[in-house]
Amino acid sequence: MMHASPAFARLVAWSVLLLGLSVGCGQGCGDPTPNPPAAREMPDADRSxxxxxxxxxxxxxxxxxxxxxxxxxxxxxxxxxxxxxxxxxxxxxxxxxxxxxxxxxxxxxxxxxxxxxxxxxxxxxxxxxxxxxxxxxxxxxxxxxRLPASKLAFTTALSSGTAGVALGAFEVAIQNAEGETLSDATDTVTVAVGAGPAAASLKGTVSVAAVNGVARFEGVVLEKAARGYILVASAEGLTGATSRPFDVASGAPALLVLSHSGLPVTAGTPYSFEVFVRDLYGNDAAGYTGTVRFTSDDSSAVLPGDYTFTEADQGRHVFTEGITSRRAGARRLTVTDLAEAAFTSTLELSVVPGPVTALAFTETLAHRPVRSSFGVQVALTDAFGNLVQAGAPAVTLSANKADRVTGLGTVVPVDGVASFTGLSIAEEDTGYVLTATAAGVGSVPSNAFNVIDEVPPAKPEARPDGQLRLVHHRLLGAGGR
Structure with a gap:
């Protein structure tokens, strides 16, 4: 029996393989396998x-x-x-x-x-x-x-209290239309200020869940003193309730306040101010009846006498034109309770000079040598000696021995000061007096001063050439100085 050659056998094997692939691969051969549809996400019963x-x-x-x-x-x-x-x-x-x-x-x-x-x-x-x-x-x-809770009702009246101190306990009931308290109601009841000062608000626990149909409020605080407070109670779905009026008095005195308009005051002109006493919450301490004393860093100021507050003051008193300051500048006014030194208040005031009423030499004039140049300044002042920084009136300077003084004349003040420079006196003498004058103000003399001739008389001396010369010897004081 004859056998096929190896080459022929391989050829037959490849042919069979190709035939099998051709028969087994139909239309769409080589396409990717389609993905199954994505599963919908499930709701979680416990997390929902x-x-x-x-x-x-x-x-x-x-x-x-x-x-x-x-x-x-x-x-x-x-x-x-x-x-x-x-x-x-x-x-x-x-x-x-x-x-x-x-x-x-x-x-x-x-x-x-x-x-x-x-x-x-x-x-x-x-x-x-x-x-x-x-x-x-x-x-x-x-x-x-079938008979739901329909309204709220204050079942206890609120008593008057004190600012910052808890009000007495009170209750609000949850009721139906017939006024019966529903013992199974547990609604949350909230109370608030219905009538009172604009800035007033309740502090403490103001929302309470009812127990057996009743919400009990304890530790509720009002900090603003006033008469005729009214509270309102509310709860979701229910008609609210209104309390009877009650009062809140101010607390104990805690702060002494000295008050002024803040505007500058004029030296010598009386001005008004107010003193009031407050509690820790900013209310006027109506019950304060202490005695206060006034002091100032202006020792010349006119101050009120000691004052004792009365019930009629209700913690506040106005002192009409009660103080007159005389020294210009930043001044301090202090009020102090006589029984408690730490109970005090200080007010910063700006005091401005009054109108020009006088002239003043700014310094004492000293004795001076003959023909030496010097200067003086004259200030415009009010009635209390405060410098008035004005540019008028003009100041004229004169002297009692005017024919011996040069540099006199009239000067316009700058910031309230008239400066005279280049003055000189040519003749030795005693009792020189300068006088400053201004229209509408009057005049003021300086202190008397002397002018001394410190140059000694000339003494002739012979020169080697026989000529004479004049030599001025300095005068010596006692001891040869």
Whole structure:
């Protein structure tokens, strides 16, 4: 038997292989295998929530509604968007307004519930999902009642109090239309100021959950003193209540205040100011009856005498034109309680000079040598010697021995000072007096001063060439000095 050559055998094998591939590969051979459709994400029953806007005291009248908010979340807690939610409620007489659309970007959708039959109703929400709806674990209940709580009432009157001190305990009851307190009501009741000062507000615990239908308030504080306070009580879905009027008195004196307009005052002109006493909360301490004393860093100021506050002052007293300051500049006025030195207040005042009424040489004139040049300054002042920084009136300088003095004349003041320079006296003498004069003001003399000729008489001396010369020898004082 003859055998085929190896080359022929290999050729046959390749042919068979190619034939098999051709027969086994039909249309679309070589195309990738298509992916199966992605599975829809599932809502997580435990992470999703159902929240109702009210749980107790909903009136079973077919109108009093409860909002139901459903939040659908995935297992990782993120919102599940675009899912249809079905809400069901147990019991009879219910009307459920189903969500208007699927869940939004926050996974939220909402429904509304009313009922005409009283009882505790359980709210259940189901979310459509792959393989069937998923019922959420959160199932809140809503209590519908036929005689619901409808109003609040203050059952104890508020007593008057003191600023910053807790008011006496008081109670607010939750009642129905017939005035009966509903012992099963647990609504949160909030109290606030209904009438009183604009800035007044209650401090402390102002919202309390009712126990057996009664909210009890303790430790509530008002810090503003006033008469005729009224509190109002409110709770969701209920008609509020109004308390009877009561008063809050100011607290103990804590601050002594000296008050002024803040405008500059004029030296020599009386001005008004006010002293008032406050408690820790800024109220006028109406009960203050202490005695105060006034002091000033202006020793020449005219101050009021010691003053004792009376009940009529109500912690505040105005001293009309009570002080006259005389020294210009920044001045300090202080008031102090005589019984308590630390109870004090200081006011900074700006005192300006009065009108020009006088002239004054700015320094005492000293004795001086004959024919030496010197200067003097004359200031414009008010009646108390304060410099008035004005440019008028002009000042004229004269002398009692005018024919011996040069440099006299008239000068316009600059910032209230007239400066005379280049004065000189050519003759030795005693009792020289300069006089400054200004229109409408009058005149003022300087102190008397002397002019001394310190140059001795000339003494002739012979020169070697036989000529004479005059030599001035300096006069020596006692001891040869």
């Amino acid at each position: 929530t159902v929240v109702v806007s009210r749980t107790l005291g909903v009136r079973a009248n077919g109108e009093d509604s409860v909002d139901i908010q459903v939040t659908v979340r995935k297992e990782d807690g993120s919102p599940l968007v675009g899912r249809t939610v079905q809400v069901t409620v147990s019991g009879e007489g219910n009307t459920v307004t189903q969500p208007a659309g699927p869940t939004d970007e926050q996974g939220l959708t909402s429904a509304k519930l009313v009922s005409t039959v009283a009882g505790v109703k359980t709210v259940t929400a189901s979310v459509e999902a792959e393989g069937g709806a998923v019922t959420l674990s959160s199932r809140p209940t809503v209590e519908f009642v």
